[in-house]
Amino acid sequence: MNAPTGRRIRVAIVFGGRSTEHAISCVTAGSVLQAIDREKYDVVPIGIATDGRWVLEADDPDRHRITGPGQLPAVDGERATVSLTRTSAGTGLVVSEPSAPPQAFGEVDVVFPLLHGPWGEDGTIQGLFEMSDVRYVGSGVLASALCMDKAFMKVALQAAGLPVMPGTTITAREWADQQMVVHLRCQELGYPLFVKPARGGSSIGIAKAHGPDDLAAAIEGALAHDPKVLVEVSAEGAREIECGVLEDLDGSVEVSVPAEIRITGDHEFYDFEAKYLPEEATELDVPAILDEDTRLRMQTLAADAFRAAGCEGLARVDFFLMPDGSLVINELNTMPGFTPLSMFPQMWAATGLPYSDLIDRLLTLALQRPTGLR
Template identity: 50%
Template structure:
């Protein structure tokens, strides 16, 4: 079988999740069926330059606690307009210019300037098909406040929250702190539009709140404050159906140390957590969270993929958040859930590429 489809793997980016995007891209490059797909790696530097990178999965692998970054190698990649042929223009350091035909783009970007609908909008303007959710679903799910409001409106139980803007915090720290304290302790403070647990803190007492808010505001001008939800952390992977009906995986469970939480280090650098796939649930509980996942996916207008994170409480499931570009390294929860359901990592990558090629936006 000859290679007939050129896939641009787009990764890196300007967000604080740059390094994890690189690790994910390496996993995908390694898993792609090279008899069916040609891969063109395009890395976005932390400054925002689009560069052509070597097709070498090992260059992007997680090495102990060392995280890869996109180097500026002097190349510059330009995307077309919709009126131009579907090809990238590559400017090389020696002044030469080449072009690369594109069939589909696989944006493996987490956080702002990638997972939030901005790259999706750029690709739609360029007239290039791409993998994953569209502009609206991406932007909506990225904003935890807006997503919770939409999910609640759709009839799903969501974890309680308060939203604080930077200007509100700067104007009245004491008043905001008093209103937040109504939730009780501990609290979790998060940037509203970031992922991979960047800028997230657990706050056990009032004296810790100021530092946690300041840290979250380093990542976003809007912060979410949530009380601890007593329950098990259970997640389900959702995949767009070929017939339009969302497909859901067997659920997975995150088990962390009793006094900890699933932070960045636990997710990517190793910690006390365990990822259990499938989660030890009853048949009714498994059916319930899979239904929640499908309903949440449809509520945000999802396409391609999403991971729906829930808490299993004494009163049933509560939706915490929806991730439209979840962690996608080979050892992340999303692909592990699908592996437990019977779809391997390479099969999952191929299915997402084909769903993107068939998408009507």
Template identity: 55%
Template sequence: MDISPRTGTPPATDRTRVALVFGGRSDEHAISCATAASVLRAIDRDRYDVVPVGITREGHWVLVEDDPAALDIRDGRLPAVGDTGQRVIVPLGGVEHEWSVVDAHGEVRPLGVVDVVFPLLHGPFGEDGTIQGLLELADLRYVGCGVLASAAMMDKHVMKVLFASAGLPVGPFTVITDLQWRRDRAAALDAATSLRFPVFVKPARAGSSVGVHKVDRPEELEVAVEKARDHDPKVLVEQGIEGREVECGVLAGRGTAPPRISECGEIVVSGEHAFYDFEAKYLDESSVRITAPADLPAPVREEVHRIAALAFEVAGGEGLSRVDCFVTPTGDVVLNEINTMPGFTPYSMYPQAWAASGVSYPELVDELITLALDRPLGLR
């Protein structure tokens, strides 16, 4: 973004000013950076004036260069937001949306008004309702789900309880809280071993398959829980579901219109990966095949769409989400989870599913910003 060297202020523009916020304090920091690189390349510069704001791993908001290449995952190198010394200040409350920057010498200069924020954050301290709450306090419009939906869907335990109470089909699971693990580890393990193996052990509030382990035997369970606890003291243990991994994208409807559902996509993992883990997703793409649209019988496709729309409604979703399901060999559909800020590179499932539905990546970026600008401030 150009800043006038004479006045220290951004040039006047009729374009909508969009703050892309990425990085963050979670273990998915690098994935957020890669997502930002893709959006920076795709966003329509004739319509939008872009303000790239990175959040360092320590939580500092900094103004960064508008350079997608610096944020790419390349040759196994995971990108990160460095501290540029240009700290961004977001105004809280009121009608003034004038952002500012403080340099290393404490000098403050205006950054200009921001019309809408596109939070490209994955995981805790970003996707979980925290930044959404900050933006609500600041009376700033933003892309994606609100506070409650973001928080509830980030916590896989709470999410599954909500879905089950709404009658949606979820697989068997148990949760191990930090207190349960410290107070009676044996009882926690007993509850988990009552599930049919293999099971999947996951941090309850993480994504991108960070800290997820497939466990084939009960004697491997304790170590897997400890590894998951490196990322989150609350751990979910899910019974493995035999079947195909099928996902679809959701876009909020305009006004009172129902949400729009994309074509279904299917993930097939091969090679040495036992499941769609972090390495298969981001570092070893040769082991993964994404097919969109997925080859599904019409009744199964319709059921996936029905479940996706209902799950989005139960979650109180806004903007976008990706809904993940399993299709069993008998054709039953089991809801796995909703991701309120899904992987968003052009090679991720969410954009690929929409591309198969006739919506290109740049069009998707534009649609999400438009939905955010249309959304009223305050309680909805």
């Protein structure tokens, strides 16, 4: 699909959302708004407020930045509301303000959903786009939902014969009714353990339990973000290394050079502050310093995981490189961050695909991919 002759391709950049990763989605959107090719694309920023309202947001990258500790951006829910409408002519936007009748805002050619976490990265908004018959960047409903739920993602990867960390899943009901059983299951895994919301991201709600005394607080902290919690064996002594995966127009996949995150200072693991606040002490090796055999094994596993989960468009595959040289898949992210500090664009830049070209490639692929069963 191409835009009609005589006009630029219209891209709706959707960001914000109802999840705890609202602010990070806004930061990602600001980065894309800054870098997208304005000569080729007519950009419409659409923000989803924390209460779920869709609004026509400011096309201002500086408004969507982290300006300091505790100063996180957010969608302005008081702006004019916007909705997708499906007509015989295509899918368009309608803008509504309290003092005026609804106004047609024009057709949308493709959506770039820069949403992280539930109600955006988990297949929900992908289903809306499918029903609206509008093309969009990234994985479809099933792969988005599967990779958002880390517990089911592990099941799918294990079924494909891919290595994952041992773990157990705990629901809010189990924790309320069977705490002793939960403690025993965790004891069998062996401490230390990582406790995380099963459907979260950006390291929000994650804690490390060094022993039984830490477990209750860690589980309750994760349950504050998600009624389903994943407890995993800590990859002690492992290196954290990531690969970016991109789908090609012919359906094949390409894997970036790997990159490594090294935590310094007072951070015990790659938490929210280490990821997103510039003054925090993290060091990145892009590309990671690896021997050739390890690099090739990692890139092969990344492509295998992408296919096993049914991903489309893009994904970031996170690994633990264990002290014995074995590789374990930590997780897949179907909409990895695009912030200035994010690994995904840095890995592709190091592979030879600059940020603006990466955005263009994703949009080109989305425009050529049909909606519906495929």
